[in-house]
Amino acid sequence: MHILKITEDGAARHTVDDLARLLTEQDGFVWVDIPHCDDTAVHVLAEVFGFHRLAVKDCRERNRVPKMHAYDDHVLAVLHAPERGERGHVHYLELDQFIGRGYLVTVHGPNNPAVTAEAAERETRAVRDRIDGGRLRPDSPAALSHAIVAALIRNQEEYVEHVTTDVWALEQQVTGGDVAEPEAFLTELFRARHGLLTVRTMAALSGALYTHMATLPALPKGHRGSVEDTADRFTRVRRITDGQREYLQGVIGFYQSLLTLRSTLVGQTQNERVRELTEASYAQNEEVKKISAWAAIFFAPSLVAAAYGMNFTHMPELRWAFGYPFALVLMAAAGMALYWAFKRRGWL
Structure with missing residues (x-):
């Protein structure tokens, strides 16, 4: 003090x-x-x-x-x-x-x-x-x-x-x-x-x-x-x-x-990146659709060929004279029908 x-x-x-x-x-x-x-x-x-x-x-x-x-x-x-x-x-x-x-x-x-x-x-x-x-x-x-x-x-x-x-x-x-x-x-x-x-x-x-x-x-x-x-x-x-x-x-x-x-700039950059990824994903999806469509088209003839290629004794049309041409026409028709359907949907 x-x-x-x-x-x-x-x-x-x-x-x-x-x-x-x-x-x-x-x-x-x-x-x-x-x-x-x-x-x-x-x-x-x-x-x-x-x-x-x-x-x-x-x-x-x-x-x-x-x-x-x-x-x-x-x-x-x-x-x-x-x-x-x-x-x-x-x-x-x-x-x-x-x-x-x-x-x-x-x-x-x-x-x-x-x-x-x-x-x-x-x-x-x-x-x-x-x-x-x-x-x-x-x-x-x-x-x-x-x-x-x-x-x-x-x-x-x-x-x-x-x-x-x-x-x-x-x-x-x-x-x-x-x-x-x-x-x-x-x-x-x-x-x-x-x-x-x-x-x-x-x-x-x-x-x-x-x-x-x-x-x-x-x-x-x-x-x-x-x-x-x-x-x-x-x-x-x-x-x-x-x-x-x-x-x-x-x-x-x-x-x-x-x-x-x-x-804001970072957000714009991220948005641009997302847009690029979206476009790439879209393009990839388009390619996948095309591949899937062609795979389906070629699968239909293969399915018919597989059915007619079975070796059973009592198969229908086994002794039919027009069986082979009919099978070819059926395979072509199935492929063309699928091609037309996919084309109409824009897959091809």
Whole structure:
């Protein structure tokens, strides 16, 4: 837990035991930065500062969306910053702020265990380094909160910049025809889209939160401008993200059109192949019909010859003088009859 007493002369570090005394002093203000809300932090929030139990609960539990609660003497603001995870996952880094008249309390998390402490405390650490280096001298808790949120917004912008770099690389793959695995490529496209949608949602909800904060009657007039400036910055991030999302959607649409065109060409090639196979099969069937027809024509005389070639004693027409010519005529007639029948059906 980092405790700083910030005055015109600079910032001095203190311990938890000094908090009660520091809050009674009139000069400067106190900044308490809590890396994670453990039992000690809960004691400080509930007993030393006397925050509402629901506000303390918000610090101990994860909040899926930004929120703001205005109390009599302070404001609770819950914000999120993006952090890249594995396989396109976007971690929500939660930052809770209690902005009072003589203090600012920042609480980090709870966050996913995969998120490092360095990433979780990125914004407050950067502001603390600026204060230690003398580059920042906030004159009020609201001014310090403005600096921290400005750092959070810059991180949102940097995340959009990283995703935009990925989008440009993906577009070059599409236009260059360098896509080896369409399924994996589509996955990368939709991962980039997911990242942009996530930051867009963070910025839109946070912008609405600060727009509402600017209308609070208890907000000092001198700080209304900084609150409105923060709302405008969140709106700018949202608009930038919307532009990149539309650009990415164009890349996705172009690639989907290419896939559709390729699928159509493949289908046409398959249809042409099927047509060729059908024609070959038809031609083969025609040949089979011709062969079958001629086989039937020659089978009829063979059948007659086989019948008359039987050597039985009591065969009819065995001693008939016209038996042989009759057999020849019968074979010719059977063949001609079958030829005429097949010819009529178009088999010959």
